[in-house]
Amino acid sequence: MARAYNFNAGPAALPEEVLLKAQKEFLDFEGSHMSVMELSHRSKEYSQVHDKANALLRELMEIPENYEILLLQGGASLQFSMVPLNLLDRNLGASYILTGSWSEKAVKEAKRIGPVEIAASTKASGYHAIPPLANIHWNKETSYVHLTSNNTIYGTQWQEYPQTGHIPLIADMSSDIMSKKIDVSRFGLIYAGAQKNLGPSGVTVVIIRKDLIKKDESLPTMLSYHTHASSGSLYNTPPTLAIYLLSLVLEWTKDKGGVSQIEKLNQQKAKLIYDAIDESNGFYTGHADRDSRSNMNITFTLPSSELTDKFLQEAADEGFIGLSGHRSVGGCRASIYNAVPHEHCLALAEFMKKFKNTNS
Structure with a gap:
């Protein structure tokens, strides 16, 4: 399954x-x-x-x-x-x-x-x-x-x-x-x-x-x-x-090698998604200042609410769950806790790049 x-x-x-x-x-x-x-x-x-x-x-x-x-x-x-x-x-x-x-x-x-x-x-x-x-x-x-x-x-x-x-x-x-x-x-x-x-x-x-x-x-x-x-x-x-x-x-x-190894994996996972944000020429905008960014919860917005809704729907169609931002701030959020595999973060980053190229 x-x-x-x-x-x-x-x-x-x-x-x-x-x-x-x-x-x-x-x-x-x-x-x-x-x-x-x-x-x-x-x-x-x-x-x-x-x-x-x-x-x-x-x-x-x-x-x-x-x-x-x-x-x-x-x-x-x-x-x-x-x-x-x-x-x-x-x-x-x-x-x-x-x-x-x-x-x-x-x-x-x-x-x-x-x-x-x-x-x-x-x-x-x-x-x-x-x-x-x-x-x-x-x-x-x-x-x-x-x-x-x-x-x-x-x-x-x-x-x-x-x-x-x-x-x-x-x-x-x-x-x-x-x-x-x-x-x-x-x-x-x-x-x-x-x-x-x-x-x-x-x-x-x-x-x-x-x-x-x-x-x-x-x-x-x-x-x-x-x-x-x-x-x-x-x-x-x-x-x-x-x-x-x-x-x-x-x-x-x-x-998995303990907390020090988990930390390295978390840094690698977060970089995949933050790179997709930073290299999007403003299509995606991160909420957090760069020196305060979380490696657990990555929050970002798109240029319009219409594009946000389209992003979330197409992501759901591809099997991505839980990407809607908190109701108090809107936008999108990817929570990439310890158990979220590297491959899933890579898949999300690739989806973000594809969506940006199609809709910008």
Whole structure:
């Protein structure tokens, strides 16, 4: 069966090898005569899955021992609340950097908990760029500095992160986690919904420095990082199928050569499409400034809405899925997460060139 050219922004493409292995094990996991979905989360079989996911995350991201890995639910949207509930000191406030819609939503939730300052924003210019590091300013006693590492809607991505010293740097990495090597020790907390680079929707990875985990009896039990850290992310029934698929994606990443090799492949994939944009003599216009371009979400426009509609229809006829831009900005978007094959990006670049030559 031919696979679609899947450029959806999320839930997104999963590696075909992962899907085939999951299919093979679907009715009988490890000789249990049960599906992973049917296993008790307290069983020996499931414990091996849970432990493997944790171990591979720690290995592939080189997570130091003084960090806890939590496998939670609720997506990044719940983390917008959990982060300030657990870390925001109301006497100090927190600092947020605005680079798109998701950071705006994070700010909205944080303001429900305590005072928030905007350390930098590119909203006035239409979120075309990541702010220069020199333009980011936060209160020196702030509780933490929060950023969104990659912006799926606008197609921008941090190339270098601010140095925050003793102040914890918090990052929503939902759409570019494990797409490139990072120094985890630069961050106090990293969180990511799995449905872009790590697996299916349903599980959220939180990587938190252990000294930031505090027991606070005033917090609702399920909204406390301490609850989940002290129970190995097994306080309540975890999303077992999503964690199983997470473990398979991590296994696939390791087999591909790890994060450093994945990063090289992502750079090559992105270059194919950005070259099609840059060499089109203005037929395609990228949304993001060149020094802020994302290797995960490539956003661009065509000369008219009529041509955009024609492009999307002809692309769909050729098997390209998910190329419509977000409703808030329009245009087109190609999401080329880790699992999107190089050949699919090459096919899209060739289609873009052919469409331009026919319609310009």
